[in-house]
Amino acid sequence: MNESHLIASAQRGDLNAFNTLVLHYQDMVFNAALRILGEEEAAADASQEAFLSAFQALPSYRGGSFKAWLLRIVTNACYDELRRRKRRPTAPLEPQTDQGDDLETTRWLTDSALTPDQQLEAQELEHAIQHCLDALPTDFRLVVVLADIEGLDYLEIAHALRLPIGTIKSRLARARLRLRECLQDFWELLPSAFRLRNEKNA
Amino acid sequence: MNQRDLERLSEYLDGRLSPDEAIHLEARLSSDSELAAALQALRETRALLRQLPRRRSPRNFSLTPQMVSRRPPLPRFYPVLRLATAFATFLFLLVFLVRQVPFPVPAAMPMAEAGPAAPALMAATLEEQPSPEPPHTPKALAQELQENLTPATPIPEEDYSSLRIAAEPLSNVPQEAPLSLLLARGQILFGLLALLGAATMLIVRYTTARKWRA
Known part of the structure; x- marks a missing residue:
């Protein structure tokens, strides 16, 4: 049975059909949540919440990319989780100046505040990237995750986040630049072969 | 390099510039090494993100019928309200039944x-x-x-x-008047309380469901 048939069945309340879609998309949804939230357990909870919301919202699905529609729902679930965290802050995610403004640079990540253990952990490519993603403002992180990790195009992201395409372009460009600045501090830790391969692919 | 240049580079990387804009930018890139380096940095960053390992979900997110039929979370006081309404209804019925049967009053009952x-x-x-x-x-x-x-x-x-x-x-002493009056008043009071409780429960359920759907 193809995807559109499964969606139509699920819209009529067929839970088995919906669960077939869940099995197909659950890794994608979990990865998006993981990159946005940075924590596995929170990402799993947000994914579960997203699939439940998706099933309940299925009657409002009007075609188009089902993947983009699901990513929009998981993004909302992540937003809710981030709002909850903001109400119950445990540690500051972004450094602020004395005036309360966000610092423009992310170089604070590699200063002496990082313990040797954390530096060791950050040597791994995935940890380094996740570290830099976490340091991004939420609005930038959402755009870059949907564009460069989940592969949505500008229009799909604009639809998912309910923002104008111009805003998406601007945030994506600035998010990439900030990530680049942050990763610069880890660049020497990245495998040289990886860099060479990127350059060839470019 | 200004903000507009940065956005153009990012769009160019994604193939989102029009052919004319792309040709114009490529001409600038060939003569502006700083711009070319910025493009390369963005390209490498995007490639890094694209090559992030995909994790498998730690558990199965399939939905069960119980999860799907989940109802909106009701306020904490709701069970108390429900119990109070049930109690008022019980008392109403009890008083109603008592009033239906002849009530023998003991001979020495004070009036x-x-x-x-x-x-x-x-x-x-x-x-x-x-x-x-x-x-x-x-x-x-x-x-x-x-x-x-x-x-x-x-x-x-x-x-x-x-x-x-x-x-x-x-x-x-005559046996009826005050007791039956008391029972009648009690029946009205408990009936009103039961109705009030039921109406409040309905309103709470309705408003909670509306908030939940929003």
């Missing part, structure tokens, strides 16, 4: 018309206490009162007789 005589009221109080013994006569009650309450100071004979006189009229 409002019994007068202010203190010994009579005390005798009535003793009568109301649950006791396996057969109903007391006023005389026996007075005797008991004397024995239980004032064993150290015996009541004089004339006081004893006044007790009997005060208690005797009780057996002739």
Whole structure:
């Protein structure tokens, strides 16, 4: 049975059909949540919440990319989780100046505040990237995750986040630049072969 | 490099520039090494993100029928409201049933018309206490009162007789009025409380469901 048939069945309340879609998309949804939230357990909870919301919202699905529609729902679930965290802050995610403004640079990540253990952990490519993603403002992180990790195009992201395409372009460009600045501090830790391969692919 | 240049580079990387814009930017890139380096940095960053390892979900997110039929979380006070409404309904029904059957009033049951005589009221109080013994006569009650309450100071004979006189009229008092009035009022009160509780429950459920859907 193809995807559109499964969606139509699920819209009529067929839970088995919906669960077939869940099995197909659950890794994608979990990865998006993981990159946005940075924590596995929170990402799993947000994914579960997203699939439940998706099933309940299925009657409002009007075609188009089902993947983009699901990513929009998981993004909302992540937003809710981030709002909850903001109400119950445990540690500051972004450094602020004395005036309360966000610092423009992310170089604070590699200063002496990082313990040797954390530096060791950050040597791994995935940890380094996740570290830099976490340091991004939420609005930038959402755009870059949907564009460069989940592969949505500008229009799909604009639809998912309910923002104008111009805003998406601007945030994506600035998010990439900030990530680049942050990763610069880890660049020497990245495998040289990886860099060479990127350059060839470019 | 300004913000607009940065956005153009990013769009160019994604193939989102028009052919004319792309040609114009490529001409600039060939002569501006700083711009070319920025493009390369963005390209490498995007490639890094694209090559992030895909994690497998730690558990299966399939939905169960129980999860799907989940109802909106109701306020914490809702169970208390439900219990109070059920209790009011129960009392309403109880009073209703009691009013349907003839209610035998004990002979010595005190009524409002019994007068202010203190010994009579005390005798009535003793009568109301649950006791396996057969109903007391006023005389026996007075005797008991004397024995239980004032064993150290015996009541004089004339006081004893006044007790009997005060208690005797009780057996002739009409049995209905205040009790049935009380029951009727109770029935109305409990009925209103039950209706109020049910209406509040409906409103709470409706508003919670609306908030939940929003």
